[in-house]
Amino acid sequence: NGAALYQQCQGCHQPNGAGIPGVFPPLAGHVPEILAAKGGRTWLIQLLLWGMSGEISVKGRKYNGVMPGYRQLSDAELAALLNHISTQWGNKLPPGQRPFTADEVKAQRAKTLTSAQVHQARKALGLQ
Numbered sequence: 001n002g003a004a005l006y007q008q009c010q011g012c013h014q015p016n017g018a019g020i021p022g023v024f025p026p027l028a029g030h031v032p033e034i035l036a037a038k039g040g041r042t043w044l045i046q047l048l049l050w051g052m053s054g055e056i057s058v059k060g061r062k063y064n065g066v067m068p069g070y071r072q073l074s075d076a077e078l079a080a081l082l083n084h085i086s087t088q089w090g091n092k093l094p095p096g097q098r099p100f101t102a103d104e105v106k107a108q109r110a111k112t113l114t115s116a117q118v119h120q121a122r123k124a125l126g127l128q
């Protein structure tokens with residue numbers, strides 16, 4: 001399930017989702033910002049599949065590390081992980097958004113992006 005799969009993430013993003021300021025961005029209080037952005041939900045699936053590298057800014061702080069991709073996980077596992085990070089540490093799915101499904105992940109997996117393309121696509125979300 002999502003909590004067990006999150007063990008692969010918490011070495012960087014921490015068990016409480018707070019990340020490490022300036023090194024690993026927070027997921028607590030931040031995943032809902034991604035989901036609320038236009039195109040953010042689709043982009044978040046792509047990020048989990050293909051990873052990302054390149055400078056980003058989260059809540060006014062810069063990060064420039066490597067986020068690994070997890071395409072070795074199944075569609076159902078990635079959906080469970082996405083639902084976990086969207087609902088932990090006080091995070092909530094934005095109004096009107098349903099839980100992630102395996103079919104949604106499958107549709108993005110067919111695109112085969114690079115981590116640089118995921119970084120480029122993030123710019124369109126308008127995150128601060």
Ligand code: HEM
Pocket residue numbers: 006008009010011012013023024025027031034047048052053054055056057058063064065066067068070081085119122127
């Ligand atoms: C970025 C989730 C594993 C390091 C992110 C972001 C999310 C996320 C949602 C995007 C933040 C944004 O763009 O605003 C996850 C999940 C993981 C995971 C769910 C487990 C499946 C890891 C691991 C590491 C890591 C293991 C360290 C080896 C990073 C870094 C960034 C990032 C450095 C920023 C990348 C950049 O500067 O371009 N992660 N992550 N993540 N993650 Fe992870």
